[in-house]
Amino acid sequence: MSRDVVVIIGAGGMGLAIGRRLASGRTLLLADRDETALKAAADVLLAQGHEVVTRTVDAADRASVAALATTTVELGRPSHIVHTAGVSPVQADPATILHVDLFGVALFLDAFEPVVGPGSAGLVVASTGGHLGPRMTPEQVREVINTPTDELLALDFLAPSAMRDSARAYSVAKQATLIRVRAAALAWGRRGARINTISPGVVLTPMGSAELAGAWGPDMQKLTDQAPAGRVGTPDDVADAALFLLGDQARFVTGTDLLVDGGSVALWHSLAR
Numbered sequence: 001m002s003r004d005v006v007v008i009i010g011a012g013g014m015g016l017a018i019g020r021r022l023a024s025g026r027t028l029l030l031a032d033r034d035e036t037a038l039k040a041a042a043d044v045l046l047a048q049g050h051e052v053v054t055r056t057v058d059a060a061d062r063a064s065v066a067a068l069a070t071t072t073v074e075l076g077r078p079s080h081i082v083h084t085a086g087v088s089p090v091q092a093d094p095a096t097i098l099h100v101d102l103f104g105v106a107l108f109l110d111a112f113e114p115v116v117g118p119g120s121a122g123l124v125v126a127s128t129g130g131h132l133g134p135r136m137t138p139e140q141v142r143e144v145i146n147t148p149t150d151e152l153l154a155l156d157f158l159a160p161s162a163m164r165d166s167a168r169a170y171s172v173a174k175q176a177t178l179i180r181v182r183a184a185a186l187a188w189g190r191r192g193a194r195i196n197t198i199s200p201g202v203v204l205t206p207m208g209s210a211e212l213a214g215a216w217g218p219d220m221q222k223l224t225d226q227a228p229a230g231r232v233g234t235p236d237d238v239a240d241a242a243l244f245l246l247g248d249q250a251r252f253v254t255g256t257d258l259l260v261d262g263g264s265v266a267l268w269h270s271l272a273r
């Protein structure tokens with residue numbers, strides 16, 4: 001009988017927390033561009049008895065992502081496919097952010113849609129950043145949905161040169177990701193599969209810590225402190241929500257986004273009024 005394969009793209013804080021919850025009794029395919037982090041993560045999981053396969057992947061490179069999809073079907077049946085690879089405003093310039101966080105997600109959708117089947121569940125980690133800032137117009141939303149992946153970053157409102165800084169690029173990339181994944185739910189549905197997004201608030205992973213220590217850190221800390229939960233999130237907060245969206249209890253849920261942010265977006269909208 002074919003093994004169920006859990007694919008985790010981005011073996012960082014959230015990717016590992018989600019992967020660990022899903023790995024028992026399945027093959028865990030861990031992918032990241034950082035070979036050292038990938039090996040360290042795999043060693044911990046292997047020592048705990050999990051079956052782990054690793055691949056070094058550049059999530060912003062079409063051939064690399066396509067090769068990962070091929071490896072997945074060689075290993076078994078893609079049961080859970082999770083995309084958490086990303087870079088944040090303090091880590092990268094606008095062009096890199098748009099290439100990894102938006103173009104990379106579009107590549108992922110292109111590569112994995114043909115290999116998912118009945119019962120497969122996909123998840124892309126977006127961000128509360130996609131819920132804040134100016135909204136795209138209905139025409140821009142249509143363009144995000146319908147533009148071929150290789151032409152996405154040539155759209156004038158998604159071009160790296162149109163971004164005033166990395167924070168703006170991140171917010172735009174994540175807003176477009178929410179739209180692109182929602183639209184992909186139709187093609188995934190025709191194959192009997194579901195796909196959703198999660199938008200986390202500040203979560204204490206290497207990325208979250210770097211953001212809190214950066215230029216936008218004080219504002220993020222203030223929003224986090226004043227939000228209903230009054231604390232930062234943990235990778236397990238995200239993993240619990242991911243388990244719901246990837247599991248049978250969410251069998252009627254596809255093409256949607258779940259805010260896992262302790263209420264920070266609710267607070268932001270109340271302040272913006």
Ligand SMILES: NC(=O)c1ccc[n+]([C@@H]2O[C@H](COP(=O)([O-])OP(=O)(O)OC[C@H]3O[C@@H](n4cnc5c(N)ncnc54)[C@H](O)[C@@H]3O)[C@@H](O)[C@H]2O)c1
Pocket residue numbers: 009010011012013014015031032033034037057058059060084085086087088100125126127128199200201202203204205206207208209211
């Ligand atoms: N941590 C937060 O506060 C927070 C908040 C909102 C959204 N997010 C989003 O959550 C997702 C997961 O972030 P995290 O907090 O686990 O961060 P993390 O830094 O712990 O993990 C991200 C992983 O992505 C990998 N990666 C980056 N670029 C890559 C590429 N081109 N190819 C392959 N791998 C690549 C990194 O090597 C790293 O292991 C990201 O999409 C991020 O934008 C994070």
